[in-house]
Amino acid sequence: MPLNKEIQPGDNDELTRERLQATFDTQQMAAALWGSDLARKRRELAKKVDKLTVLHDSKDMSFMTREEKLSENARKVVQMFAHVADIVEDPSDDAEMFHLSSNAIGHEGHPFGVHFVMFIPALKAQADDEQREKWLMPALGLQLIGTYAQTELGHGTNLRALETMATFDKATDEFVIHTPTVTALKWWPGSLGKSSNHAVVSANLIIDGKSYGHHNFMVQIRDENTHKPLKGITVGDIGPKMAYNASDNGFLGFDHHRIPRRNMLMRHAKVDKNGVYTKPPHAKIGYSAMVHVRSVMIGHQGMFLGSASTIAIRYSLVRRQGEIKEGSGEVKILDYQTQQHRLFPQLARAYVFMFAGKEVRELYQKVLSDMEKGETTLLADLHALTSGLKSVVTHLCVAGMEQCRMACGGHGYSRASGIPEIWGVAVGGCTYEGENMVMLLQLARYLMKAVKETKKGKSLGRLVDYLLLPQDRHSLIGRVPQGEYGPHLAAFEHIARRQIFKVADELTKLQDKGMSKEIAWQKKAVELQRAARLHTRFYLAACFHRKVQSVVDGRIREALADLYHLHLNYELLDMVNYALEDAYLKADQVDFIREDMYRLLETIRPNAISLVDAFEFSDRELRSVLGRRDGHVYENLYKWAKESELNRADVLPYFDKYLKPMMLAARQRSNI
Ligand SMILES: CCCCCCCCCCCCCCC/C=C/C(=O)SCCNC(=O)CCNC(=O)[C@H](O)C(C)(C)COP(=O)(O)OP(=O)(O)OC[C@H]1O[C@@H](n2cnc3c(N)ncnc32)[C@H](O)[C@@H]1OP(=O)(O)O
Numbered sequence: 061m062p063l064n065k066e067i068q069p070g071d072n073d074e075l076t077r078e079r080l081q082a083t084f085d086t087q088q089m090a091a092a093l094w095g096s097d098l099a100r101k102r103r104e105l106a107k108k109v110d111k112l113t114v115l116h117d118s119k120d121m122s123f124m125t126r127e128e129k130l131s132e133n134a135r136k137v138v139q140m141f142a143h144v145a146d147i148v149e150d151p152s153d154d155a156e157m158f159h160l161s162s163n164a165i166g167h168e169g170h171p172f173g174v175h176f177v178m179f180i181p182a183l184k185a186q187a188d189d190e191q192r193e194k195w196l197m198p199a200l201g202l203q204l205i206g207t208y209a210q211t212e213l214g215h216g217t218n219l220r221a222l223e224t225m226a227t228f229d230k231a232t233d234e235f236v237i238h239t240p241t242v243t244a245l246k247w248w249p250g251s252l253g254k255s256s257n258h259a260v261v262s263a264n265l266i267i268d269g270k271s272y273g274h275h276n277f278m279v280q281i282r283d284e285n286t287h288k289p290l291k292g293i294t295v296g297d298i299g300p301k302m303a304y305n306a307s308d309n310g311f312l313g314f315d316h317h318r319i320p321r322r323n324m325l326m327r328h329a330k331v332d333k334n335g336v337y338t339k340p341p342h343a344k345i346g347y348s349a350m351v352h353v354r355s356v357m358i359g360h361q362g363m364f365l366g367s368a369s370t371i372a373i374r375y376s377l378v379r380r381q382g383e384i385k386e387g388s389g390e391v392k393i394l395d396y397q398t399q400q401h402r403l404f405p406q407l408a409r410a411y412v413f414m415f416a417g418k419e420v421r422e423l424y425q426k427v428l429s430d431m432e433k434g435e436t437t438l439l440a441d442l443h444a445l446t447s448g449l450k451s452v453v454t455h456l457c458v459a460g461m462e463q464c465r466m467a468c469g470g471h472g473y474s475r476a477s478g479i480p481e482i483w484g485v486a487v488g489g490c491t492y493e494g495e496n497m498v499m500l501l502q503l504a505r506y507l508m509k510a511v512k513e514t515k516k517g518k519s520l521g522r523l524v525d526y527l528l529l530p531q532d533r534h535s536l537i538g539r540v541p542q543g544e545y546g547p548h549l550a551a552f553e554h555i556a557r558r559q560i561f562k563v564a565d566e567l568t569k570l571q572d573k574g575m576s577k578e579i580a581w582q583k584k585a586v587e588l589q590r591a592a593r594l595h596t597r598f599y600l601a602a603c604f605h606r607k608v609q610s611v612v613d614g615r616i617r618e619a620l621a622d623l624y625h626l627h628l629n630y631e632l633l634d635m636v637n638y639a640l641e642d643a644y645l646k647a648d649q650v651d652f653i654r655e656d657m658y659r660l661l662e663t664i665r666p667n668a669i670s671l672v673d674a675f676e677f678s679d680r681e682l683r684s685v686l687g688r689r690d691g692h693v694y695e696n697l698y699k700w701a702k703e704s705e706l707n708r709a710d711v712l713p714y715f716d717k718y719l720k721p722m723m724l725a726a727r728q729r730s731n732i
């Protein structure tokens with residue numbers, strides 16, 4: 061059977077020649093990336109969206125005001141739901157729905173931005189059966205629009221300091237929701253400002269003057285017909301952001317607003333009509349919606365980096381600039397080693413982030429079904445894993461996307477490239493769902509506990525089993541036959557384990573000297589977050605290894621293995637100081653890693669376009685002139701620029717108003 065190489069009539073010849081070099085079938089690679097069923101569904105879905113003009117952008121969003129963006133995406137999201145049954149096979153499949161939303165709406169946000177990713181997951185995990193009937197069904201049926209209102213103007217990270225109050229009034233069987241200070245205003249919730257009419261609100265539960273910490277409450281905030289804020293509620297938009305401006309992130313305040321007692325989400329924690337409080341089976345079970353989003357973010361961030369890599373690699377095969385050998389003509393910029401070194405490691409990261417995203421979702425589903433039965437043993441493991449992955453992946457994604465942008469030269473800076481918007485959305489991920497540094501420290505707490513268990517000869521969980529293994533003194537990289545990468549993965553393991561034990565010992569020493577646990581933690585916080593990063597980067601490398609091992613088709617496995625080996629080399633060099641500190645690696649081994657990395661850049665080069673084609677992002681989804689599948693970049697850049705609102709007239713009013721009078725006056729002065 062001939063290999064599928066994604067060649068279509070009308071394609072730029074340069075790209076066709078590139079695609080013909082592929083050593084593998086792109087559809088099979090897509091199946092390895094997404095799973096064969098989802099890859100097929102994605103392909104079919106994109107074709108259907110292409111035919112449904114009501115789902116198409118009415119013009120490029122770059123040329124719209126915020127209000128136009130909100131209105132445009134509200135229009136499309138409504139059309140999307142109207143046609144959903146004709147487009148997707150299973151509307152309850154988040155992955156299929158995310159793909160539909162990417163194609164039809166893009167990533168700038170829409171009125172249901174938080175409804176599906178937090179509001180519904182919070183209801184699924186925290187509402188009891190009766191409450192699910194009352195809100196989950198209408199929420200799924202689009203009878204209401206919900207958001208998740210937790211962060212306040214004064215506090216986002218430190219949830220214990222949230223100020224919004226939910227005081228139980230036994231006499232009326234109600235909670236009184238109140239915003240006592242300006243810093244207690246809810247601030248940031250997506251789609252809150254102008255779109256939502258319901259919110260899951262985090263507030264301190266107060267019964268008979270005693271605080272039980274924050275819990276989640278269902279609050280209707282707007283009238284379902286007039287959409288006006290209900291009495292006692294102040295709500296609005298917080299203003300423009302770096303990106304994601306089709307989302308109306310909002311503020312929300314309550315003035316002694318009353319809700320029925322049964323509006324507290326009561327699957328786990330409960331308050332009865334006499335004000336008797338029942339504790340949940342796990343203190344942090346109410347944080348499940350956050351864990352859900354952290355788990356989805358990993359794969360999504362991989363897709364963002366995959367999109368940026370696709371744009372930059374395709375463009376690098378169309379763009380010619382300079383000669384390598386004088387007189388032999390200008391080369392494609394992807395033929396420069398520096399360009400390959402800039403882009404291929406980002407491509408490899410995108411692949412592994414998507415693989416890790418899949419693994420972590422599987423663990424999340426398991427924990428969710430355990431929680432349904434009141435079983436919470438794996439919650440701490442999941443929290444630790446998602447906290448680390450969320451932080452490392454978002455950080456590396458935005459660093460990688462910035463490389464992709466710069467690799468496109470001047471045109472990368474134009475919004476026509478599509479990179480600025482996805483970069484702006486992705487970089488938000490470093491902050492939302494837990495600021496990265498804070499989440500790394502959460503993982504570090506877990507790792508320090510794991511060390512204690514290890515010292516007793518036990519393992520805290522599967523993810524930290526490797527702490528039980530003895531440390532090797534020297535790496536075998538370059539000392540085993542060429543093509544064996546076991547020692548590379550062992551090096552990730554070594555540096556993670558060493559840093560974890562090192563910081564644990566340092567903490568112990570400080571405490572032995574009489575320092576409190578908390579102050580010792582502060583003194584070692586930078587080292588602790590390093591340990592968390594190294595642990596996570598080891599997890600990612602090991603995940604890549606598991607994926608390559610699981611692939612049956614030889615051609616796919618070989619192409620994936622090249623990316624995996626490049627990943628091992630590149631990331632090790634990025635962290636090499638840790639391996640040099642204890643002379644685990646010698647200088648000649650570092651040179652070996654570098655040389656092997658350069659070799660791999662050359663090996664990957666002929667497959668580059670097919671490795672990005674395998675993501676199967678449609679042009680509609682990429683929204684990039686530079687990343688067009690057919691490679692016809694220049695004529696379309698010109699067409700795009702002509703759409704600029706500044707080109708609506710040859711002379712704009714500001715010229716007559718300001719510049720012309722100034723120049724006339726200057727001329728008159730010079731004539732005097
Ligand atoms: C949106 C989805 C996909 C994105 C891509 C799609 C494309 C579109 C892109 C744009 C979408 C934009 C949507 C954005 C939506 C964003 C929403 C939000 O941001 S919602 C708000 C999120 N807020 C946070 O994440 C707050 C961060 N802070 C915390 O989580 C906590 O305060 C803390 C964990 C830092 C500390 O909690 P606290 O209760 O104060 O901790 P204690 O010190 O009391 O206890 C520590 C103890 O608890 C354990 N713990 C903490 N959390 C959990 C948990 N979730 N599960 C299990 N255990 C937990 C922790 O490990 C400690 O355990 P210990 O044994 O004591 O060590």
Ligand SMILES: Cc1cc2nc3c(=O)[nH]c(=O)nc-3n(C[C@H](O)[C@H](O)[C@H](O)COP(=O)(O)OP(=O)(O)OC[C@H]3O[C@@H](n4cnc5c(N)ncnc54)[C@H](O)[C@@H]3O)c2cc1C
Pocket residue numbers: 174208209210211214215216217218247248249250304309488491492493494495496497498501
């Ligand atoms: C695009 C976007 C969408 C959002 N959507 C929502 C939403 O739908 N619902 C919602 O409720 N919220 C939402 N948020 C809010 C978001 O969850 C918070 O901004 C986030 O959790 C960080 O909290 P913060 O803003 O208080 O940061 P801060 O905690 O003030 O962070 C500032 C700095 O302080 C440091 N810091 C803070 N605490 C510690 C500590 N203990 N140890 C060491 N360093 C520390 C941080 O590392 C950081 O460098 C959104 C935010 C964004 C950007």
